[in-house]
Amino acid sequence: MASLRNSLLRPSLVLVTCAALAACGTVDGVSQRIAGAVTPYKVEVVQGNFVSKEQVELLKPGLGRQQVRELLGTPLVSSLFHEDRWDYVFTLRRQGVDEPPRRLTLYFKGDALDRFEGDPMPSEAEFVASIGAKPKEARTPVLEASPEQLQRAAGKPAAPAQPPAAAGAAPAVYPPLEPAGR
Known part of the structure; x- marks a missing residue:
C-alpha cells in the first residue's frame, strides 16, 4: 500500500512543480507586457x-x-x-x-x-x-472619439435631458436649518 502511494506521489509532485514553473513564466510574461504599456508617474x-x-x-x-x-x-x-x-x-x-x-x-x-x-x-x-517642456517620448492620449466609436455610443439609449433651470429662480420652499425638536 505504501509503495503504491509513493509511486503515485512522485509523478504528481513532478506535475505540480512543472505547473508552478510554467505559471511563473506566464505571470512574468504578462507582467512584462503590462509594465511596457503602463508606466508609473515619476515626480520631477x-x-x-x-x-x-x-x-x-x-x-x-x-x-x-x-x-x-x-x-x-x-x-x-x-x-x-x-x-x-x-x-x-x-x-x-x-x-x-x-x-x-x-x-x-x-x-x-x-x-x-x-x-x-x-x-x-x-x-x-x-x-x-x-x-x-515635456519629454519627447511622452505620448498624448487621443481625446476625441472616432466616428465608429460615436456610432457605437449612439446605439445606446441616451439619458433623458433635464430641462434647464430658470436663471435666478429661487426654490419655493427651503429645508429647515435646525431639527424641529428644539
Whole structure:
C-alpha cells in the first residue's frame, strides 16, 4: 500500500512543480507586457542650488563670502577639510530625460573670492522653459472619439435631458436649518 502511494506521489509532485514553473513564466510574461504599456508617474525632482547664467556673470574675484552667499545661496557642499572651496551642484531628474548634474566650484583666499569654475549654466528663461517642456517620448492620449466609436455610443439609449433651470429662480420652499425638536 505504501509503495503504491509513493509511486503515485512522485509523478504528481513532478506535475505540480512543472505547473508552478510554467505559471511563473506566464505571470512574468504578462507582467512584462503590462509594465511596457503602463508606466508609473515619476515626480520631477530638483536637487541642489539652481545657479543661473545671470548669477554666474555677477561673480567677480574679490567678492566676500557673505556677498557670494547672498548672490548664490548657501553652498550645497562645504567641507571642513576644504574651507576655501564651495561647491554648488544642481540636478533636475525627470521621467524620460537624462540630464547630467551641473556643477559650479568657487575658491576663496581668506574671505575673498579668488576664482570659480564649472559647467555652463542655463539662463533663468532656459531653465523655466526646460521645466515646462515635456519629454519627447511622452505620448498624448487621443481625446476625441472616432466616428465608429460615436456610432457605437449612439446605439445606446441616451439619458433623458433635464430641462434647464430658470436663471435666478429661487426654490419655493427651503429645508429647515435646525431639527424641529428644539
